[in-house]
Amino acid sequence: DSGVTQTPKHLITATGQRVTLRCSPRSGDLSVYWYQQSLDQGLQFLIQYYNGEERAKGNILERFSAQQFPDLHSELNLSSLELGDSALYFCASSVGGGLAGAFKQFFGPGTRLTVL
Amino acid sequence: GQQLNQSPQSMFIQEGEDVSMNCTSSSIFNTWLWYKQDPGEGPVLLIALYKAGELTSNGRLTAQFGITRKDSFLNISASIPSDVGIYFCAGQLIYQLIWGAGTKLIIKP
Numbered sequence: 001d002s003g004v005t006q007t008p009k010h011l012i013t014a015t016g017q018r019v020t021l022r023c024s025p026r027s028g029d030l031s032v033y034w035y036q037q038s039l040d041q042g043l044q045f046l047i048q049y050y051n052g053e054e055r056a057k058g059n060i061l062e063r064f065s066a067q068q069f070p071d072l073h074s075e076l077n078l079s080s081l082e083l084g085d086s087a088l089y090f091c092a093s094s095v096g097g098g099l100a101g102a103f104k105q106f107f108g109p110g111t112r113l114t115v116l
Numbered sequence: 117g118q119q120l121n122q123s124p125q126s127m128f129i130q131e132g133e134d135v136s137m138n139c140t141s142s143s144i145f146n147t148w149l150w151y152k153q154d155p156g157e158g159p160v161l162l163i164a165l166y167k168a169g170e171l172t173s174n175g176r177l178t179a180q181f182g183i184t185r186k187d188s189f190l191n192i193s194a195s196i197p198s199d200v201g202i203y204f205c206a207g208q209l210i211y212q213l214i215w216g217a218g219t220k221l222i223i224k225p
Contacts, residue, residue, distance in 0.1 A: 002158065002160070004158075042204070042215060042216070043218075045212075045213075045215065048211075048212070050211070055211060056211065056212050088156070090158050090159075103149075103208045103211070103213060105149075105161070105206075105213060106161065107151075107158030107159050107160070108158055109158050110156075110157070
C-alpha cells in the first residue's frame, strides 16, 4: 500500500459527460501529480501541483482541469468526455521541495474510466 | 519536449534468465528512478539513484546511474514468474520526472 488513495476505482459514463476523480496524497507529501495511461501505453503526465499551486503542465487537454485543496487532496475534472478519454488515471504524490529523494513519486491504485 | 529512450520495448525470457534494460537521454538528470507496474495497478518504486556512478541493489534487482548522468540500467537476475510486468525508468529534471515508455517483461511458458 503506497499510502495514496484514489476514488472511485471504476467509473463508467457517457460521451459528453463530466466526471471528477479524487486523490489523497501520502501523509506529509506536498506534491500531487496526475497521469493518464491508455491501454498498453506508457504514462502520460498531465499536471503537477505543489502545496496548492500548479507547478508543471504536461499534455493536458483544455477539457481537463485540476486543483489541489488546502488539505492537499486533489481533484481532476474531465469534461465533454470522448471515447478516447477512456483510460486509467493515476495520481502520485511526493514530498516535493529541493532535497534528494523529494521527487520519488508514490502512485495510487488508479481510477479506470470507461466512456461509452 | 524532453525524451527518454527506454529499451527494449519488450522482452520474452525464460524463467531463470538474467534481464537487462536501459534508458538513455540527451539531457542530464539529477535522479534516476525505476518502477514496476503490474497489470491494472499503479507503478511501484523499485530503486532510486542519486549520484553518477551509483550502483544500488534491491534483492535480485540492480540499477546503475550512468557516469554521464544521461543513462541508467536495470538488471534482474534469475527471473521468476512474478517479475512479469512493465518496467519504467524516470529521470528527474528540475522539479519534474521524465518517463520512459516502458519495457514489458514476458516469461515464456
